[in-house]
Amino acid sequence: MMSVRQVLDIVLSKTECLDSEVVALREAAYRVAAEDVLAPAGFPPFPASIMDGYAVVAADGPGEYPVAGQVMAGHPAGYVQEPGQVSYITTGAPMPEGADAVVRIEDTEPSGDRVRIKVGVQPGHDVRQAGSDMAPGTLVVRAGSVLGPAELGLAATAGAGTVAVTRRPRVSVLSTGDELQPPGEPLGPGQIPDSNHVMLSAMAQRMGCDVQPRTAIAEDTESQLGQEVRGSLRQSDLIITSGGISMGEADLLPKVLTDCGAEIHCERVLMKPGKPFTFSSWQAASGDRRCVVCSLPGNPASAMVTFLLFCVPALRRMLGHQPPALPRIQVVLDSELVPDSTRPEFHRVALAWDHDLHQGKGGYRAVSTGAQRSSRLLSMLDADALITVPPGSQPLPSGSTVAAIDLRHL
Ligand code: AMP
Ligand code: MG
Numbered sequence: 001m002m003s004v005r006q007v008l009d010i011v012l013s014k015t016e017c018l019d020s021e022v023v024a025l026r027e028a029a030y031r032v033a034a035e036d037v038l039a040p041a042g043f044p045p046f047p048a049s050i051m052d053g054y055a056v057v058a059a060d061g062p063g064e065y066p067v068a069g070q071v072m073a074g075h076p077a078g079y080v081q082e083p084g085q086v087s088y089i090t091t092g093a094p095m096p097e098g099a100d101a102v103v104r105i106e107d108t109e110p111s112g113d114r115v116r117i118k119v120g121v122q123p124g125h126d127v128r129q130a131g132s133d134m135a136p137g138t139l140v141v142r143a144g145s146v147l148g149p150a151e152l153g154l155a156a157t158a159g160a161g162t163v164a165v166t167r168r169p170r171v172s173v174l175s176t177g178d179e180l181q182p183p184g185e186p187l188g189p190g191q192i193p194d195s196n197h198v199m200l201s202a203m204a205q206r207m208g209c210d211v212q213p214r215t216a217i218a219e220d221t222e223s224q225l226g227q228e229v230r231g232s233l234r235q236s237d238l239i240i241t242s243g244g245i246s247m248g249e250a251d252l253l254p255k256v257l258t259d260c261g262a263e264i265h266c267e268r269v270l271m272k273p274g275k276p277f278t279f280s281s282w283q284a285a286s287g288d289r290r291c292v293v294c295s296l297p298g299n300p301a302s303a304m305v306t307f308l309l310f311c312v313p314a315l316r317r318m319l320g321h322q323p324p325a326l327p328r329i330q331v332v333l334d335s336e337l338v339p340d341s342t343r344p345e346f347h348r349v350a351l352a353w354d355h356d357l358h359q360g361k362g363g364y365r366a367v368s369t370g371a372q373r374s375s376r377l378l379s380m381l382d383a384d385a386l387i388t389v390p391p392g393s394q395p396l397p398s399g400s401t402v403a404a405i406d407l408r409h410l
Contacts, residue, residue: 001270004309004344007279010265011310012324014281014292015317018167018237025156028147031165031208032319037141037151039158042131046076047095050126054086054108054115055099058123064114071096086115095127102126134158144322166320171209172232173200175217176225176244176253177298182216195300195377196242203307204240206410207315212236220250222259229260233282233291237318240311243298245276253295254278262293272343273302273374277310299374305346308386308407331366331385331404332357337396339389347372348383349404366404384408 002010020034049055055071060083070088071077077096081087086103087096095102100123109116134140140154141147147155147163155163173196180194181187197216204211212235218228225244232239244253245267254264262280269277278295294311296303308326316324332354337347349366357363366387369379385404389396396402 001268001275002266004269004271007266007269007277008310008313008325011279011292011294011314012317014265014279015314017320018169018318020164021167022162022164024162025152025160028163028165029149029152031147031168032321033141033143033145033147033151034164034166034320036139036143037155037158037160037163039134039136039138039140039154041159042136043134043157044128044130044132047130048128049089049091049093049095049102050128051102051104052090053102053104053106053126054117055081055089055096056086056101056103056117056121057081057083057099058101058121058125060084060117061120062117064111064116066114068096086117088115100124100127142322144320146321166318168208168210169204169237169315169318170212170235171204171315172212172214172236172239173197173204173216174214174228174232174239174241176220176241177217178220178250180217180243196296196298196303199300199377200240200242200296200303200307203304203311203410204238204315207312208319209238209315220244220252222252222256225252225256226259229256229262229293233260233262233293234284234289236291238311238314239291239293240296240307241293242296242303245278245295245297257293257295269306270343271305271309272340272345273297273299273372274306274309274346275343276302277306279310297374300377301348301372301379302374304377304380305348305386308405309346312410326409327406328403329364329385329406330401331364331387333387333396333398333400333402334365334367336398337368337387337389339392339394339396341393342391344391345372345389347387347389348379349385349387350382351384351404351408366402 065086068085071093073092081096081098101121107119141151175194175197201211218224262282264280266279276297280293296306313324348369351364354365387404
């Protein structure tokens, strides 16, 4: 059986970054930048006042001065300010030529048709020099980073109206099993609701994928599975199936995948839950289309854990995220964890910040989500992180510091 590391290496080696598209900045929130964005010019583009007040010649010092004019934000002065004059100026307005400092309104007073400047200031006082917030050539967005609020604001400041982003991965989600009914439908004897389709679709959507509107559920027959898989291969970058890969009579997916022309690279992983995880890839005979298929076990908690461990890095690779793996953090166990004797276990935990940990420096306490049985989806509720519990015979004691995959970065 392959290790999680070996399978992850295979998944990443068969997955490549998708091509890019150019979109308007306002459409680009939370997408992944495909190219660096540089600021061609500095910001602000002109020396600007930091305050509402009077533009002065610093060397003139305190005193009463005639007002040469007023400069409002968005409107250049259009005149030269002589020594011995001041100009009314608003925050963000360009400094009039000749002035070299600003005295804020609170430090001035009207005096007939003149203005009394009550304080002395140094040249440059309350003036934002051109390029002082951002020098020309500054890298404001790095390729592979997510276009969050700061990146979008900076790209706009740098003068960009559009940005190159990686194309959204096209993802098909297929639940398999005769027992499954769409959510909300009445259940006959032996039937259960399909929880995996909505769950896995939501995860893919949250990662920025286009989830293809195809049939959600396939029965356990070669013909129906084959029809769904064949239909999805051409339209998808990633197919996520759940169920049908264990050792039972109705576990037909590996055969169906092979019949559809996919090559299976891994059929079992040394992990708990998720042992039956199967990974395959497909390429059109013409060579112009490729697709990878992650076949997850049917049990909902197993499906979630294998999605997190294998589909997330695959999708992050397609999207061009750097790095493809989710970040790891150190956490302190809130209770003892009993390991499996042979397989590493991915234990779901909630995280709580505890000020008292690590000699008062603070840290995350990891609280188990309870029984980890693979059918118990409640173990995923409130799960902020996955702890890898190495196989062994000794429990991991409460208070141990262990590494955890931080799921809050999805
Ligand atoms: P399988 O991997 O097909 O052998 O399924 C393992 C277990 O997961 C069985 O109890 C199935 O009923 C259950 N299961 C499979 N697919 C789903 C699904 N989409 N939603 C909820 N439970 C499922
Ligand atoms: Mg099944």
